[in-house]
Amino acid sequence: MKSYKKELWFHTKHRVEFVNITSEVEDILHESGIQDGLCLVNAMHITASVFINDNESGLHEDYKKWLEDNIPHDPDRYRHNLTGETNADAHLKRQFMGREVVVSVSDGKLDFGPWEQIFYGEFDGQRDKRVLVKIIGE
Secondary structure, three states: OEEEEEEEEEOOOOOOEEEEOHHHHHHHHHHHOOOOEEEEEEEOOOOEEEEEEOOOHHHHHHHHHHHHHHOOOOHHHOHHHHHOOOOHHHHHHHHHHOOEEEEEEEOOEEOOOOOOEEEEEEOOOOOOEEEEEEEEEO
8 A cells, every 4th residue: 555645735815715626636646646545635724624516606605605604704703812813713614614525536536426626715814824635545
């Protein structure tokens, strides 16, 4: 069994942003040479997420609106922000959207269902953050 690890770095223009990282993950899979196994894609920051869904802009706007309606960026609202931070909402949004995804690998390709793609979700952006891609298999 082999393993292969690489990090992707992001510095988003906006505080909340979704970035399609499917092609970058596919490139890393190709670099790894692994044909069958598992691919873990993990946000390495507690105010960011990795998730799988459709690459449809309306859906992404719906996510942003739902998150803001239900977990608003309102620094006076959260106890966490008493520490001097103003990103409690980003921590909660990350918890809702998830930390990581695992995709099976067959014949050197990610096993996706129809329309599935991998996204980096940023909830406290405009600074450097990373995503870990780890592939194990043969």
